Amino acid sequence: MKNPETIVILDFGSQYSQLIARRIRDLNIYSKILPYFTTPEQILEENPIGIILSGGPASVTDYNSPSCDHKIFNLNLPVLGICYGLQLMIKMFGGKVTKSPSREYGRTELNIEKTNPLFTGINQSKFNVWMSHGDKVEQLPETFKTIATTLNTEFAAVICPDKKYYGVQFHPEVSHSENGFKMLENFCIGICDAKQTWTMKSYIDVAVKSIKEMVGNDKVILALSGGVDSSVAAMLINEAIGKQLTCIFVNNGVLRKNEAERVQSLYAKNFNLDLRYIDAEERFLNKLAGVTDPEQKRKIIGHEFISIFDEEASKIKDAKFLAQGTTYPDVIESISIAGNPSAMIKSHHNVGGLPEKMNLKLIEPLRCLFKDEVRKLGSELGMPEEVVMRQPFPGPGLAVRLLGAITKKDLDILREADQILVDEMKKANLYYKVWQSFAVLLPVKTVGVMGDERTYDNVIALRIVESSDGMTADWVKMPYALLEKISSRIVSEVKGVNRVVYDLTSKPPGTIEWE
Numbered sequence: 001m002k003n004p005e006t007i008v009i010l011d012f013g014s015q016y017s018q019l020i021a022r023r024i025r026d027l028n029i030y031s032k033i034l035p036y037f038t039t040p041e042q043i044l045e046e047n048p049i050g051i052i053l054s055g056g057p058a059s060v061t062d063y064n065s066p067s068c069d070h071k072i073f074n075l076n077l078p079v080l081g082i083c084y085g086l087q088l089m090i091k092m093f094g095g096k097v098t099k100s101p102s103r104e105y106g107r108t109e110l111n112i113e114k115t116n117p118l119f120t121g122i123n124q125s126k127f128n129v130w131m132s133h134g135d136k137v138e139q140l141p142e143t144f145k146t147i148a149t150t151l152n153t154e155f156a157a158v159i160c161p162d163k164k165y166y167g168v169q170f171h172p173e174v175s176h177s178e179n180g181f182k183m184l185e186n187f188c189i190g191i192c193d194a195k196q197t198w199t200m201k202s203y204i205d206v207a208v209k210s211i212k213e214m215v216g217n218d219k220v221i222l223a224l225s226g227g228v229d230s231s232v233a234a235m236l237i238n239e240a241i242g243k244q245l246t247c248i249f250v251n252n253g254v255l256r257k258n259e260a261e262r263v264q265s266l267y268a269k270n271f272n273l274d275l276r277y278i279d280a281e282e283r284f285l286n287k288l289a290g291v292t293d294p295e296q297k298r299k300i301i302g303h304e305f306i307s308i309f310d311e312e313a314s315k316i317k318d319a320k321f322l323a324q325g326t327t328y329p330d331v332i333e334s335i336s337i338a339g340n341p342s343a344m345i346k347s348h349h350n351v352g353g354l355p356e357k358m359n360l361k362l363i364e365p366l367r368c369l370f371k372d373e374v375r376k377l378g379s380e381l382g383m384p385e386e387v388v389m390r391q392p393f394p395g396p397g398l399a400v401r402l403l404g405a406i407t408k409k410d411l412d413i414l415r416e417a418d419q420i421l422v423d424e425m426k427k428a429n430l431y432y433k434v435w436q437s438f439a440v441l442l443p444v445k446t447v448g449v450m451g452d453e454r455t456y457d458n459v460i461a462l463r464i465v466e467s468s469d470g471m472t473a474d475w476v477k478m479p480y481a482l483l484e485k486i487s488s489r490i491v492s493e494v495k496g497v498n499r500v501v502y503d504l505t506s507k508p509p510g511t512i513e514w515e
Contacts, residue, residue, distance in 0.1 A: 006047050007024050008046055009032065009034065009052045010072075012054050012084050013057050014055035014083070016171055016173050018329075021370075022370060030198040032368070036067070037066075038068075048075070050079070050188065052081075053080070053085025053089060055082050055133075055171065059135050073165070079165045082173070086137070089167055090137050090141060094141045096137070096138045099135055100136040108128065108156075109126055110126065110149075111148060111150065112147070112157075113148055121186065128178050129176075131150070131169065136169075137155040144158045150169075156168065200379075201380050208236070217318070219320065220241065221245075221323070222237065223322070223323070223325075224248065224273075226266070227393045228378065228389075229366060229374055231378070232375075232381065233323055233325040233364075234267075235383060236377065243274060245273070245274065246274045247274060249278070250308055252305070252397060255397055257415040260277070263275075280304070284301065288301075292404050297396055306322075313360055322360035322362055323364070325364075325374075326364040326366060326367050327367065327370065329371065370469045370471075401440045401441065403440065410458075413441060413494055416490075417439040418439040422437070425437050435465050435467035436465055438462075439463075440460065442460070445458055457497055459498075460499070460501075463513075467512070474506045475503060483502060487500040
């Protein structure tokens, strides 16, 4: 697709890089994360209107610490350095950065010393910001000036007015920084002159045109799971090429209860998509037999999916493309983005599980979108709430919610427990208000007493979290009465379960899924 005007974020491995991107997109401005070593020529290909240098875990005082190409400052673009990004910019222009005798972390009061475009519309001279750094700027380059300080940081915000270079030692992207969102807005709109044209309505127009040009007269097959991502991808591609799209729904044996029947009814009848159903339950379960490692499960499922699609593609004349509902968080969590210093969290079946050689070319029309953007896109396409607002479901399905070895018996236990949770969440009008709510079957058994008899049965963990984009999440403080009802139903109605526990872990440090 042709790139819209873009705020480029050069990533130095910060845990907040994705948050910077989300904050900017909330302004209806497109942002894209690129590795810190991206060349000026490559940056220009993104149609940039400004550059942000992210924070990072390294120290600019270390030997061989990450650094961008100095020539990016010759692109005549505004630049905002955040934390590590500020220190790097100061060092590159001849200033001095040293190890700080004490790490500054947490809320700190910022004092605005001089008015400037970065602080436009902020009517406070003092407010709290969020610090997280162990180095400090000791001396500015001659062309830079101080515009804000803190008690421990003389150069908390700086500016090079002749070149529109700005730097802040704090993190404006986090909610703990008061007026932080306003500063990002000032940089993008006031300083970079962004037009705020990034909307899902405009994205549809661009994506449809791009898909038409890419596909031509060939045909596309799409892995339809019934979840939000693949469903929105299907409708977007259908908008572009109509009957050239064939959707393939594979029963991989690790679906939720009645999922196969629901998908066939909804998409073939109501959405009039060309849908082909493949019952491969036995095939997948045989491949997964005895496998306990979660990454191995994901890769097995990913490879088996592709094998099936290759087989089905051979039956469809002129099928040249495989479409997937890959989203930006999938890409971010699966790999270090194009080689940045961030660690991989986990692979996703539609990113890290693909074989190196495929017979089909990939189309991933949602690859640059966050989950809430995908939902907005689905609404723009006229999709019903029950699809658009459906909770995320992992590509490997219940295989990564059943910890340990997978058996048909245990899958059925998990399905029943999960269905009870979904039923009760919907009855309580909470299902669409939380990000995800699901059951996990643990690889342990505990002693219980049921009907005056001793039992030694399975444990179900409940995971219910709230989030805006899946990048961070917090556990939901559920009503005790509702948790009690869900637990009571699971223990009473699901044979083989005698205990239910509730997961109180946020992300980070945990992930949303258990595997």
